[in-house]
Amino acid sequence: MWNYNEKVMDHFLNPRNVGEVENPDGVGDVGNITCGDALKLTFKLDENGRIADVKFKTFGCASAIASSSALTELVKGMTLEEASKVTNQDIVALLGELPEAKMHCSVMGMEALQAAIANYRGEEVADNGDDHEGAIICKCFGVTDTKIRNVAKQNNLHKASEITNFCKAGGACGSCLDEIQRVLDELWNNAPAEKAAPKLDDFNKLTTVQKVFRVQEVIDKEIRPLLEHDGGSIELVDLNGSNVIVRLTGRCSSCPSAGVTLKYTVQDKLREFVSSDLTVESI
Amino acid sequence: MSDKPVIYVDNNATTCVAPEVLEAMLPYLTRCYGNPGSIHTFGGSVAKDVENARLKIAELLNADHRNPDGEATEIIFTSCGTESDNAAIWSALLTNPERKKVIASKVEHPAILNLGRELERRGYIFETIPVDGNGRIDMQALEEALDDNTAIVSVMYANNEIGNIYPVEEIAKLAHKHGALFHTDAVQAVGKVPIDLANSEIDMLSCSGHKLHAPKGIGVLYVRRGIRFRPFIVGGHQEKARRGGTENVASVVALGKAAELAKNGMAEEVKYLSMLRDRLENGLLERIPRIKINGDKSSRLPNTSSVSFEFIEGEAILLLMNQFGICASSGSACTTGSLEPSHVLRAMGIPYTSAHGTIRFSFSRYNTVEEVDFILEKLPPIIATLRKLSPYWKEEYAQ
């Protein structure tokens, strides 16, 4: 069960401004039923160009409904100039807090607002509120690199898992997580976050002895215990540039799945803990 | 936890400990704390009580083999259903090292599916068999997947989300034709429907105490006599050297008592639970437009109902029901912390318009007709409220 605070529960149980404004000046439609969240925002301006009436309809969880409701309270009375500066952080601030995994609900609110303003101004918006520009990085949720960069900049996100919390990308099949991380690494080039795994160039700067030492450590701590579970073992024979040469012993050496074991277990682990460019060869 | 009345219709998630069960187990948390492995009478008498519990479980499953000491040695106590599942699959692979393949259905519990992914990482083949729109397994695909490289087929006895009961005997026969073993995760079936292992081809079967009014953290793996077994947890000689670790005596005794209660009440309960379920389903169908009952109506558990409410999202439904103390669960993405609806609903091809708004109600003997009627009173306005909020709902759908 999610732990929503009282403010979120209040907006969920007593949502403000539900419905659709008649003859709206702007309409914003974002999200879709496939990914489990969708929001339609409509507004009308008064003679001074301020948002006089604003309403929402939301398909989604409690925090999606609460975020939409909070959004309408937030922007009522604003000029479009002011409203266009509203971010998902403002929605979260009004609600007090949202669980980390639900941050995407606040992002959806911001996107609906931006889409509605663009609609009023006669600018073209994509169906899903996603930018036209940019390449799709996450196929499951149709998220582009442009969107990933925007969300990351606005919320100071450095890790792929944080991107998943804020815009879902990476949260289904997960096959795009490496790509998301690459986009983030590129974006934060000047101020990279602390990375758990050492990067290849770090590895390349090491002396050969240091390299061997690191590979050996990962084999001892991470790989051998796995193989021993199946009655096999592994020895490091040589290191030739980024090619790791090993000898598989015991059950593994005669096991027909040795090739697969090698590829998946040894190489994966070495790439995960040492350097993503390593290849493995057995003798 | 608050003190407001709770209408608990989430019994496939877990059940309350039956009062009789609690009473039976308490002495083993107080006076009778001996180790059943000890040589002295103080511990030794506890060993008798463990064996007695084993017999009661064997009786519930009609596992009729007894060793010369009269013990039901086909029953192995474990720590939970998940351990039983893991132990069964690993044992099949380790005792048949020349076979590298495991076959399961796409709607198995994560205890099997995630184990399968782990097996793949270790070089084994894990193949999953699709299901149709009602969650029925594709028998033809299963036959095609079976080969002489298959060590074991594992298909659940009954599904936790939609309640489907699978044709396990038929599947066991197919597996045996190819020299493969057959295991069934019967965690949701044991205690709810009759199981007759004496007249069955099932080789191994998993069960979990907390689904039949025993405590959490006790499970059973049934291993048919004559099936080779390799322990999953290696240690002392407990459970005839098939599962190391001092027995969880109080919970073992509890599960024995729970099995006895289930066996004695089975015929009545099947009728009672189907009555509650049908009352709920018919009531909902009458009162709420655009809903769908999921699963195989011709073969399912008496206590489980999976209902899709179109155009709205499950977490919101659950939270509003929670306001009235109604506890159910949902296959929606948002409740589980994942971002996709449940793998069972997706495997069935339930459209996203319904999958996100799917709620599972699961009853036990402690539920009442009044509770069902309370749900029938509270739920329609909840659904209407959320639909009014939904951009996909149109008033003409109500006709």
Ligand SMILES: Cc1ncc(COP(=O)(O)O)c(C=O)c1O
């Ligand atoms: C079908 C099925 N298998 C396995 C399990 C896991 O059982 P346990 O919680 O005892 O590990 C469950 C319970 O959630 C289940 O429903």
Ligand code: FES
């Ligand atoms: S492609 Fe991003 S989660 Fe599947």
Ligand SMILES: [Zn+2]
């Ligand atoms: Zn949600």
Ligand SMILES: [Zn+2]
């Ligand atoms: Zn959301």
